[in-house]
Amino acid sequence: MTTAADLLSRPRLLHPVAWWIWGLLLAASATRMTNPFLLLLICAIVGCVVLQRKEVGTRNALGLFIGIALLAVVVRVAMMVLLGSSVGGRITLVTLPEVPLPHWMAGVQLGGPVMLAGLLDALYTGLQLAAVLLCVGGCNALADPRRLLRYVPATLYDAGTAIVVAMTYVPQLAEDAASVRRARRLRGHSGRGLRELAALVVPVLENSLERSISLAASMESRGYGRVTLDRSARRRATALTIIGLAGVLVGLFGLLGGPTPASLGLPVLVGGLVIAAMALMTGARRDQRTPYRRDPWGLPETLVVLSGVVPLAVVSVGLRRGWSGIVPAQVPATLPHVSVAIALALLVAAVPAVLAPRTPRRAEREDRRRLRPPTDPEQGPPISSLRRDPELSRSKA
Amino acid sequence: MSPRRRDELLVWRWSSTVTMTLMTIVGFLSFTWPFFVSSESTLATSNDAPWLFPVLVGLLCLVLVAQLSGGTMDAKSVAVLGVLAAMGGALRVLSAGTAGLEPLFFLLVLGGRVLGRAGGFLLGAFAITTGAFLTSGVGPWLPFQMFAAGWVGMGAAMLPAVRPRLERWMLTAYGLVAGLAYGAIMNLWFWPFLGSSAPSGAGFAATASLATQLQHYAVFYGLTSLGWDLPRGVLTAVLVLLACHPVLAALRRALRRAAFDAAPTFDVRTSRGTSEDFVG
Known part of the structure; x- marks a missing residue:
């Protein structure tokens, strides 16, 4: 069948x-x-x-x-x-x-x-x-x-990477907390209660910051972040963002019944949104990073x-x-x-x-x-x- | 001390100021539009108008994150923001379901204070996103939460530079206010969805005056969420008060150590003190 x-x-x-x-x-x-x-x-x-x-x-x-x-x-x-x-x-x-x-x-x-x-x-x-x-x-x-x-566009690549890093590190945080707690219990603390929980904060924070520095060092040594958008693309993105946001603002005032004529409100708002979305897409075509196994x-x-x-x-x-x-x-x-x-x-x-x-x-x-x-x-x-x-x-x- | 300009994790450019100002106005209107809408405008009469704002804020939030992070984020800031956002996301998942007791805000206040304006905003947005991804809870509330949490982080960085002892109390007060304000503003996004059927006297009525609207909202807020927001504000304040010094010190030390591209300076008078700058 x-x-x-x-x-x-x-x-x-x-x-x-x-x-x-x-x-x-x-x-x-x-x-x-x-x-x-x-x-x-x-x-x-x-x-x-x-x-x-x-x-x-x-x-x-x-x-x-x-x-x-x-x-x-x-x-x-x-x-x-x-x-x-x-x-x-x-x-x-x-x-x-x-x-x-x-x-x-x-x-x-x-x-x-x-x-x-x-x-x-x-x-x-x-x-x-x-x-x-x-x-x-x-x-x-x-x-x-x-x-x-x-599938985030090239302009959001760094932000996407930071969130991927965050998702990867969450399980390790739990392990960190468990090992710090184990160490404290070996030293004769009870490991229970609010005070013990508070004692976890600084060691776990120190551990994960330590880890972030070694991660940054290894990313840096592998050349992360050296391929980025060129200057003209970035300038274009900034210009598009500001124009788009201004359009959104004017349109919004129109919709809310402000000084802008109401009939203009929605078109200007949508136009601003489109321009702002274009700012996101800027440079995506010339992005040189190769994707790994994209879904077709x-x-x-x-x-x-x-x-x-x-x-x-x-x-x-x-x-x-x-x-x-x-x-x-x-x-x-x-x-x-x-x-x-x-x-x-x-x-x-x-x-x-x-x-x-x-x-x-x-x-x-x-x-x-x-x-x-x-x-x-x-x-x-x-x-x-x-x-x-x-x-x-x-x-x- | 508030971070000095060169100590901020990410460069803050003039375009960041312009974008952030425009976005703050748009964001403020997206949250508070029920108060300002005039009775004959299309937003007041149309049924699906409230849905415009989640879409609007979602897209613009992406634009803002792209603008703040684009070109300024290097491996160090990606790693630091990623790891701190992981802590924020974990705190958020842990606290899900406990009425209003969200320790995340403590991290946002202290982290934002150290990372600076752009870093603080991104920390808030990333921590919320990570928490949402971990629970698969990506909903129409997410853009509003990203925005509000980003403001909390950025606000901590924009407080004036003061002596360390005063800073502790200033951040404590800020934590209390931020915890309360976050709740008050987060209710606003779905308040208009109650629409015409909302209870008389506590609902969104587009035709009413600003004073009436504010009064209605105050009733609605007091009825539904003050009991959740007060514990959050108090918890944030208590945590900041207790852990301010060690956490700030740990964060600042880490950022200083991660300054890979810091130019070595040899000053005869202070040469013993700067050796830490080369560790990494």
Whole structure:
């Protein structure tokens, strides 16, 4: 049996940038709607794709984000119930006892009637926030953000290196702390309590600074940092940065209703952002560093990105045309209408669950499971050969 | 002593000043826009407007880091910033979940004091990023946290140079204020997301006046997060007070030793004291 994903590509890790674009596009669609059914559909899509395409044995970041998302909904609803809401409406669910407040807190209301419309509004917008968080959590689970560090532009190369150094040294810090503590216990200290913990600080700090100096010396002796952007590229980047930032500032003032005309606000802001982004990219073409085993960008990557573009485009068009069911009204409170076109468009975003290449370890496990029942030896590749294939056994490098 | 200009880890150029000033204004507006937005502007009426700011701050934060680090970072600063960011990230992971008790700020205040303005800002941004990567918690809050933590580190470097005993108390007070201010400003980024449904009297209402907005925010802040921020500020202050001298001394000694390209100077009067400059 060959799956559709295997026809497009052998099992490999998808380019992390593709997963992040897909997730952020889906999050962008979620920010444009408050229909609870559509938002739940987005959550389901993210969960389904993560279940199908997360590499086996990596940390499941989605759990953390589900926790935060639930917290966001609960906090929101609880605050609405306790403090009332400005939405209005006519249907009162319950009336809580109202707590009198001092006069300087005028306008604040603690307790009082809980309106259905207000509750629904808090729930819908809370769900929106939750859906966006889940999309970002899905990105975290599908493509570890650390893998993105390999794709930073040349202007951020040094910053990226510093963060890679930091990630490498964290485990060593724990070892340092453990060995200092062991040494103290050998000298007859208990090794427990706040005072002992405080005694760790300076030795661990000294140790790691010592290590940073020897690391710097070894980097220096291997010629690190001698290949950098030339002066003209750097000057161009500085000029672009300042022009871009000034544009952003002017645009922002326009959007906030300042002296700049409001119609100018958004275009100037976007223009400034584009110029600032160009500053990041300056000199990237002439960067002389050679990459090590970059992930390829192939047809599956393009398909994954496109599957994120479709829902956003349809939702944006729908919003402009005023389709019902994207932003349902809470007053009067009715069951939100779900437009079939939008639901189908959202389902396009679930395509990666089928078409994105299977991850290597998951594919190996699935194939092994399929091959385990005693079949005749001519059928299918033996597992040992799968394991020896260097491309397959390559985990996230 | 506050770091003298030539003691800073990274060169601070005029373009850094311009970029940082512009970014600080943009960043300040990105945090505080709910207070300034006028009622008829598009931001006040549109539903997805609050999402503009995480994108904006995220991209501009990258630009700022590129500007501050570009061309000035050598092997020494990469190694020192990397190792200190590792400590910050580890502290952040350790403290995740304990209500507001974040020892990270102690490192940011003292580290920023020694590393200087650019180094302090980058230390804050890198430590937060490392912590986020370690927990796979890269979310829309990350750019705002990077920015706010960078400010904390840079602010410590910008405090005036004073005598060591006074410096200890100054940094302690700064730690308390920074811990509180960080929380107050970090709440702001998601406050507008409460949107129209926010509780009356504690929510973001674009049509209200500045005074009303501030009052609403004060209520919201007092209700939701003062209990988290106060322990953080106090913990930072206590840690700075206790460990200020040994940690500052260790950091300064390390930076002096790592000055590989320091030109040897032979001064007859002080020749015995400068021998440390060549160790490395």
